[in-house]
Amino acid sequence: MSATETITIDVTLNGRSLEETLPARTLLSEFLRDHEHLTGTHRGCETAKCGACTVLLDGDPVKSCNMLAAQVDGKELTTVEGLMDGDELHPVQEAFWDEHGMQCGFCTPGFVVSAAALLEENEDPTIPEIRDHLAGNICRCTGYTKIIDSVQKAAEMQQEER
Amino acid sequence: MSKSDLTQEHEQETRAEATESEGEVGKSVNSKFGRRLVTGTGQFVDDINISGQRHARFVRSQLAHARIVDIDTSEAEAMDGVELVWTGEDLEPYIEPYGLILPDEKPLSTDRARFVGDELAVVVAKDRLTATLAAEKVDVEYERLDTVTGVDDALDDDAPILHPDLDADPDIDVDGNIASEYDLQVGDVGGAFEDAAVVVEDTFETNKTNPTPLEPKGCVADYNPGEQELTLHSSNQAPHLMKEYLSEALADLAPSNIVVKIPDIGGGFGVKIEAFPHEVCASALSMALGRPIKLVLDRLEEMQAGRGRHDERLNARLALDDDGDIVGWDVEVLQSTGAHASFGPAVISSAGITSAGPYYIPNQHIRGKALYTNVMPGSAVRGFGDPQYTFAREQLLEEACAELGVDPMAIRRQNAPELEDMPMRSPTGINWRGADIHECFDRVQDMINWDDHRNTGRTKDGKLRGVGMGTLMKRGGNKKVAGTESDAAVVQMNKFGEITVLIGTASIGQGTETGIVQIVADTLGVTSEEVKPIIGDSDVTPEGFGVWADRGTIIGGSAAAKAAEDLKENLRPLAALMLDVDEDAVEFAGGGVRETGNPNNAVPMADLAHEATFANPEDRPDEMKDGIPLVGRARFDSQEAEVPDPKGSLSHGYTWGCLAVVVDIDPTTGEIDVVDVAISEDVGKAINPKMIEGQTQGAIAQALGEVLLEHYDYDGSGNLTNGSLVDYHLPTAKDVPLINKIDEVETPDPTTSHGQKGVGECPLVPVPAAVANAVADATGIRFTELPLTPDRVLPRLVEEGMREL
Numbered sequence: 001m002s003a004t005e006t007i008t009i010d011v012t013l014n015g016r017s018l019e020e021t022l023p024a025r026t027l028l029s030e031f032l033r034d035h036e037h038l039t040g041t042h043r044g045c046e047t048a049k050c051g052a053c054t055v056l057l058d059g060d061p062v063k064s065c066n067m068l069a070a071q072v073d074g075k076e077l078t079t080v081e082g083l084m085d086g087d088e089l090h091p092v093q094e095a096f097w098d099e100h101g102m103q104c105g106f107c108t109p110g111f112v113v114s115a116a117a118l119l120e121e122n123e124d125p126t127i128p129e130i131r132d133h134l135a136g137n138i139c140r141c142t143g144y145t146k147i148i149d150s151v152q153k154a155a156e157m158q159q160e161e162r
Numbered sequence: 163m164s165k166s167d168l169t170q171e172h173e174q175e176t177r178a179e180a181t182e183s184e185g186e187v188g189k190s191v192n193s194k195f196g197r198r199l200v201t202g203t204g205q206f207v208d209d210i211n212i213s214g215q216r217h218a219r220f221v222r223s224q225l226a227h228a229r230i231v232d233i234d235t236s237e238a239e240a241m242d243g244v245e246l247v248w249t250g251e252d253l254e255p256y257i258e259p260y261g262l263i264l265p266d267e268k269p270l271s272t273d274r275a276r277f278v279g280d281e282l283a284v285v286v287a288k289d290r291l292t293a294t295l296a297a298e299k300v301d302v303e304y305e306r307l308d309t310v311t312g313v314d315d316a317l318d319d320d321a322p323i324l325h326p327d328l329d330a331d332p333d334i335d336v337d338g339n340i341a342s343e344y345d346l347q348v349g350d351v352g353g354a355f356e357d358a359a360v361v362v363e364d365t366f367e368t369n370k371t372n373p374t375p376l377e378p379k380g381c382v383a384d385y386n387p388g389e390q391e392l393t394l395h396s397s398n399q400a401p402h403l404m405k406e407y408l409s410e411a412l413a414d415l416a417p418s419n420i421v422v423k424i425p426d427i428g429g430g431f432g433v434k435i436e437a438f439p440h441e442v443c444a445s446a447l448s449m450a451l452g453r454p455i456k457l458v459l460d461r462l463e464e465m466q467a468g469r470g471r472h473d474e475r476l477n478a479r480l481a482l483d484d485d486g487d488i489v490g491w492d493v494e495v496l497q498s499t500g501a502h503a504s505f506g507p508a509v510i511s512s513a514g515i516t517s518a519g520p521y522y523i524p525n526q527h528i529r530g531k532a533l534y535t536n537v538m539p540g541s542a543v544r545g546f547g548d549p550q551y552t553f554a555r556e557q558l559l560e561e562a563c564a565e566l567g568v569d570p571m572a573i574r575r576q577n578a579p580e581l582e583d584m585p586m587r588s589p590t591g592i593n594w595r596g597a598d599i600h601e602c603f604d605r606v607q608d609m610i611n612w613d614d615h616r617n618t619g620r621t622k623d624g625k626l627r628g629v630g631m632g633t634l635m636k637r638g639g640n641k642k643v644a645g646t647e648s649d650a651a652v653v654q655m656n657k658f659g660e661i662t663v664l665i666g667t668a669s670i671g672q673g674t675e676t677g678i679v680q681i682v683a684d685t686l687g688v689t690s691e692e693v694k695p696i697i698g699d700s701d702v703t704p705e706g707f708g709v710w711a712d713r714g715t716i717i718g719g720s721a722a723a724k725a726a727e728d729l730k731e732n733l734r735p736l737a738a739l740m741l742d743v744d745e746d747a748v749e750f751a752g753g754g755v756r757e758t759g760n761p762n763n764a765v766p767m768a769d770l771a772h773e774a775t776f777a778n779p780e781d782r783p784d785e786m787k788d789g790i791p792l793v794g795r796a797r798f799d800s801q802e803a804e805v806p807d808p809k810g811s812l813s814h815g816y817t818w819g820c821l822a823v824v825v826d827i828d829p830t831t832g833e834i835d836v837v838d839v840a841i842s843e844d845v846g847k848a849i850n851p852k853m854i855e856g857q858t859q860g861a862i863a864q865a866l867g868e869v870l871l872e873h874y875d876y877d878g879s880g881n882l883t884n885g886s887l888v889d890y891h892l893p894t895a896k897d898v899p900l901i902n903k904i905d906e907v908e909t910p911d912p913t914t915s916h917g918q919k920g921v922g923e924c925p926l927v928p929v930p931a932a933v934a935n936a937v938a939d940a941t942g943i944r945f946t947e948l949p950l951t952p953d954r955v956l957p958r959l960v961e962e963g964m965r966e967l
Contacts, residue, residue, distance in 0.1 A: 033208075033209075038202075039202070039205070039206075039208075039209040040201065040202015040203060040204075041202070042206065042208075042376075042377070042428070043208065043378075043460075044376045044377065044378070044428075044461070045461040045886070045887045046460055046461060047461065047886055047887060047888055049886070049887040049888055050376060050461075050887055052376055079202065080201065080202035081201065081202050081203065083201075084201055089197070089200065089201065093200040093201060094200075096196075096200045097192055097193065097196040097197060097199075097200045098192060100190075100192070100193065100196075100852050100853065100855075100856045102193070102196065102199050102200060102671075103193075103429075103671030103672065103673070103856055103857075103860065104199075104375070104376070104377070104426070104427060104428050104429045104430075104669075104670055104671025105195065105196075105198075105199025105200070105204050105426060105428070105671065106206060106375075106376045106377040106426075106428025106429060106671075107376050107428075108199050108200055108202075109202040112200060112202075127900070130895070131895040131896045132896065134894075134895045135894045135895055135896045136894075137894070137895075138376060138887070138892050138894060139376070139895075140373070140374055140375060140376050140429050140431070140860070140864065140892070141429055141671045141856070141860045142856055142859060142860050142863075143856075143859035143860040143861070143862055143863030143864070143898060143901055144859075144863060144894075144895040144898060144900075145859045145900050145901050145902060146855070146856055146859065147895065148895065148900065
């Protein structure tokens with residue numbers, strides 16, 4: 001692959017369809033941050049370990065620092081910015097704020113999208129299930145207790161809505 | 163329990179204020195920055211892009227210690243998109259040697275490489291990828307030198323000297339690889355140990371770790387040649403200090419020509435205070451090129467060169483008399499400070515003054531050496547030397563109690579001063595006031611069910627169970643060498659009655675800005691929603707020292723309270739006029755001003771502001787005609803903190819407390835599982851209980867990572883073998899327990915605005931000691947080396963016949 005080779009991808013990004021031509025080597029995280037200005041997707045380790053770059057690919061959490069943009073052609077992507085409904089916070093975002101599940105906020109987008117995906121699959125997860133699901137994300141500030149509280153609170157909020 | 167009159171009076175005042183202001187202080191207010199952070203719309207340094215910027219990238223040393231023979235930059239320079247490649251020689255005209263305590267740093271080394279990851283050259287290119295690829299093409303020719311990887315190597319007679327120039331300089335107290343020496347002696351240590359009933363001694367080895375804020379450090383430097391002004395956007399904890407640091411490191415740039423702007427910061431923990439090579443280099447490059455320069459580190463760079471906690475060896479002795487009084491504390495610290503001294507000498511000395519912890523020990527000798535070694539420099543890290551001293555002290559205390567056959571909890575209580583003994587001076591000159599660790603002991607032992615776990619043996623599933631304790635007596639708000647510990651604040655109102663508080667702090671996630679907002683709101687009688695914090699801009703905010711040493715809420719918060727009071731006094735005459743009452747009948751409450759006790763005669767803040775800004779002054783009395791300031795200002799300068807010599811009360815205040823953990827050890831694998839944690843600290847006044855819980859949980863989890871998982875693994879040649887997050891395992895949600903047994907004591911500090919004390923660093927301090935003591939309770943084995951990983955634990959279980967298959 002030469003440095004100048006390009007690819008064209010069709011994606012649905014936060015509900016919006018778009019077609020982009022990019023250098024073939026573009027990482028998914030670079031595409032989101034540098035091309036689409038979705039800077040809520042953060043780079044913490046660039047080795048798929050910390051999870052700050054987690055986004056949803058067809059609803060499943062993936063680490064965008066470890067994928068090429070080319071791999072998402074024809075798929076649906078949701079970033080932390082896409083969780084909001086107009087001005088309304090997603091219940092997971094609301095719960096992370098209220099329960100103080102974030103401090104510096106750098107890891108938060110990754111946890112929020114990952115937790116949102118969990119609650120889509122499992123509307124009332126147990127603490128061990130939450131821990132298992134979030135073990136691919138690192139937070140250095142909270143010690144995780146309030147993150148787990150936040151996910152439980154979000155689950156309650158979503159159940160009340162239903 | 164009796165309390166000093168001063169304390170009682172302050173408590174009454176605090177209560178009175180709370181009633182008047184409807185209690186914004188003490189409420190679990192949500193983070194002021196939370197909405198942007200949960201939506202991913204915060205702005206971190208890597209999110210900043212300035213038109214015309216270029217990207218810089220370091221070339222780093224592959225060897226731990228080598229003379230630099232030649233750096234060939236030609237191949238990199240020839241690449242498309244590369245603007246320039248600089249070595250230390252090119253940078254030389256722009257910089258001066260600098261360093262926090264010793265002038266032992268240059269952003270690019272010229273003579274030699276001193277650790278793997280040392281910055282040797284810098285590439286500037288059109289984008290980050292090109293800069294990265296070009297940096298790999300820079301060819302460094304080295305001549306290998308012997309490496310100094312630990313304190314024994316450093317002190318060896320034949321050791322290579324890392325900084326021969328400093329060693330030879332008669333004006334600098336560097337001797338060989340000894341960067342600094344410290345010696346503090348009080349009482350008669352020799353006599354105390356001679357006459358003691360029990361003397362215990364041991365050697366403790368603590369681990370080199372990285373607090374690993376999840377956001378790597380970075381900056382965008384933007385020099386305007388017309389203005390001759392440098393604007394540095396940086397992930398940094400102390401915007402005003404950075405002006406000084408940068409002007410020291412950059413030749414011909416005065417602090418008045420530097421503006422520092424701080425975006426959202428993805429964690430700090432102490433390793434984002436000093437001027438780092440990327441900040442100095444990017445600034446010099448921007449000045450040379452007249453373009454913005456962006457330089458954001460990656461994780462490998464952070465692991466190799468981002469700085470972290472020092473590993474230390476502590477040769478320590480503790481002496482008790484027949485009655486169980488601790489009579490002697492004697493400790494020698496050998497600190498592997500790394501290739502540059504940075505904060506290292508202060509980590510020994512600042513923590514040395516408080517190294518006896520919460521115990522009154524009349525005879526103490528604390529000695530230490532910061533030693534240059536060919537590893538990543540250490541820096542300031544949450545706890546700042548206390549976890550290391552505490553690891554030694556609390557274990558020796560338990561060893562001594564075992565020899566005397568007494569209960570260590572009884573000895574802890576016996577040797578810790580009571581609230582009614584205060585105020586008092588500790589033997590090393592610490593000013594102790596208003597702290598109740600005895601209440602903390604009671605609460606923690608109760609929460610953790612101490613007696614159920616102590617000396618009890620095994621769990622139902624065969625794990626070895628134990629419970630252990632650690633204590634803390636931590637500095638909050640330190641005196642600078644220059645002689646002050648202060649912050650200023652401005653509280654102002656616009657024409658709509660909207661209030662802002664401007665303060666020189668930074669937000670690294672700890673919530674200081676939210677606490678300060680609550681303090682201002684409380685004082686002005688409005689809600690926290692109505693006050694906005696303005697921080698992180700050295701041009702906009704008043705002078706202050708930033709966020710470190712647990713100072714933000716005690717020093718900055720007290721300044722903000724004074725500034726809010728000042729605003730009140732400026733508004734009072736107009737308020738009295740509008741309410742048609744005497745000035746002393748004006749009350750600030752309910753989102754505006756009102757006649758004291760009469761909510762029916764009230765004016766909202768917006769109306770007051772409108773009257774001051776838009777109404778015709780001719781309708782006012784003469785003394786108000788020339789303008790009503792909608793601004794309050796103040797500086798809070800600590801009258802408590804002292805410059806130690808070498809005794810003295812370094813800090814504004816001290817937070818006392820204790821923590822206990824329950825551990826289960828798997829006798830088949832040697833794995834330690836911390837299954838429960840309880841903590842109680844005397845925080846003075848909990849400004850925001852939810853945020854205190856968050857800081858406490860985070861600090862404990864961070865410490866558990868350091869105790870159980872993390873350490874820098876250098877091989878004999880000084881290569882870091884675990885420099886990625888794959889190999890350096892940080893705790894995840896599956897590795898740490900839920901931490902909910904938090905019960906804070908509130909004995910107000912009469913010298914701060916609301917009685918508040920430092921919080922953020924404290925809970926980390928006792929954790930390594932508590933875990934080691936719990937392991938000893940479970941196994942009878944004393945572990946003196948960190949971390950407590952299975953490869954250390956299992957062989958000892960085998961030795962003691964406790965291993966099971």
